[in-house]
Amino acid sequence: MSLEVRSGGVCELCGSSEGLSAFEVAPSDASDEQSVYICSTCKSQIENPDTLDESHFNCLNDSMWSETPAVAVLSYRLLGALGRQDLVDMMYMEDDIKAWADAQSIGGGDDALVYKDANGVTLAAGDTVVITKDLDVKGTGFVAKRGTAVRNIGLVPNDAEHIEGRVNGVKIHILTKYLKKS
Structure with a gap:
C-alpha cells in the first residue's frame, strides 16, 4: 500500500493536505512501512x-495512537523533543517498535543531556527518586x-539540573542535586 493511500492524502501527523511528501523515520530501510506522509x-x-x-x-495527541508503527515512532520522538513526558508515558509500543523509537531522537546527537542525582547516578525518565533535603x-x-519519594519523574528539556515530578499531587521542578535515585 502506498503512503498516499495509507494516509488518505493528508499529513499523518497533523492532517494537513498542503505540501505532502514522504519522510523516512530513521534508521530505516527506505520502505513505506518505515516512512510517514507529512506536510511541509x-x-x-x-x-x-x-x-x-x-x-x-x-x-500529536491523536497521531501518537496511530496503528502505523512509523507514525507512532515519529510521534514518540517529537513528544520527547517537546518535553511532553506525560504523553510519552501514556504510549504503549511493542518492544521492537520501542527500540526503534529509542534508537534516535529529534535533533538527536552526541550532545544529549545527562541527568545525575546528588551521588552522580544517572537518572532517566520514569525513575523514582527520593528528596534528600x-x-x-x-x-x-x-x-x-x-x-x-517522587515516582515516574520527567526530564526537563535543555536543563540537566532539573527534573519534574509530582509531590503532594502538584507537578514541580526539582534540582537534581537534592535527589537520590532509589
Missing part, C-alpha cells in the same frame, strides 16, 4: 528542531519533606 510544515520543523512549535504539534515549593505553601 511538519517536515521543516522536524528537520530544524530549534523551531519546534508545540501548538502546531498538539496534533526539605525543600520549600514556591507558590504552593508546602514543603517537600526529606525522604519523600
Whole structure:
C-alpha cells in the first residue's frame, strides 16, 4: 500500500493536505512501512528542531495512537523533543517498535543531556527518586519533606539540573542535586 493511500492524502501527523511528501523515520530501510506522509510544515520543523512549535504539534495527541508503527515512532520522538513526558508515558509500543523509537531522537546527537542525582547516578525518565533535603515549593505553601519519594519523574528539556515530578499531587521542578535515585 502506498503512503498516499495509507494516509488518505493528508499529513499523518497533523492532517494537513498542503505540501505532502514522504519522510523516512530513521534508521530505516527506505520502505513505506518505515516512512510517514507529512506536510511541509511538519517536515521543516522536524528537520530544524530549534523551531519546534508545540501548538502546531498538539496534533500529536491523536497521531501518537496511530496503528502505523512509523507514525507512532515519529510521534514518540517529537513528544520527547517537546518535553511532553506525560504523553510519552501514556504510549504503549511493542518492544521492537520501542527500540526503534529509542534508537534516535529529534535533533538527536552526541550532545544529549545527562541527568545525575546528588551521588552522580544517572537518572532517566520514569525513575523514582527520593528528596534528600526539605525543600520549600514556591507558590504552593508546602514543603517537600526529606525522604519523600517522587515516582515516574520527567526530564526537563535543555536543563540537566532539573527534573519534574509530582509531590503532594502538584507537578514541580526539582534540582537534581537534592535527589537520590532509589
